[in-house]
């Protein structure tokens with residue numbers, strides 16, 4: 418079973434379909450929210466997976482996913498990663514008549530300039546495919562949605578314009594998640610990455626530098642470092658760090674442990690490609 422944000426035709430479902438081919442797992446279950454995906458996995462006993470967006474090339478991190486990775490740390494780990502091109506379409510009845518545009522907040526943000534140019538009122542909804550469903554059920558020319566071509570086709574609406582994101586290259590990174598301890602057979606080839614969350618012991622000069630120095634000492638290439646609020650007080654942060662997994666990763670983690678309040682290893686996983 419693979420859980421994802423639905424309904425059918427969402428970008429998450431498109432990503433889940435690609436993962437389903439890779440995993441040889443055919444059942445995809447569409448959920449109402451990213452939170453539901455985590456919760457379904459928490460309650461699942463079998464080898465279920467979830468597919469959730471983690472980062473976008475225009476808008477940056479999907480903060481809900483980042484926060485839930487920490488909140489569900491006792492149960493859930495990352496098992497894979499896949500980047501998908503996002504080619505947003507204007508979906509509806511008649512472009513000239515649109516006054517109100519429905520979509521997921523990430524998609525609205527990725528098309529901010531385009532929407533501003535047309536002076537449309539925006540309505541955030543739970544996913545891009547949900548937006549198309551709503552526009553179909555409203556059935557009036559004044560409304561439109563921003564979504565995939567697949568969603569337009571699925572709910573029988575017209576693609577009025579394609580590639581409407583503000584920057585041509587629009588890529589969203591999706592991660593494959595599951596309960597900790599799952600055995601996913603990784604092919605020998607391809608890049609392997611890891612993600613950790615670290616909290617510094619105290620706010621003092623060089624505290625973050627000391628951690629980064631350890632990565633340097635182990636000759637490890639970082640691919641992302643991002644701070645999120647610790648949610649304890651304003652100006653207090655935790656750090657999400659992705660890196661190319663070294664052979665001696667256990668030694669690296671041991672070395673880091675001496676310099677942090679905590680380190681949470683969210684997984685070492687394969688970076689999948691679409692073919």
Ligand SMILES: O=C(O)C(=O)C[C@]1(C(=O)O)C=C[C@@H](O)C=C1
Pocket residue numbers: 422426427428429430470473479503521523524543544545546589
């Ligand atoms: O709304 C959808 O279709 C989703 O799958 C969510 C989501 C996201 O949260 O980033 C996925 C890809 C796009 O970046 C826009 C929206």
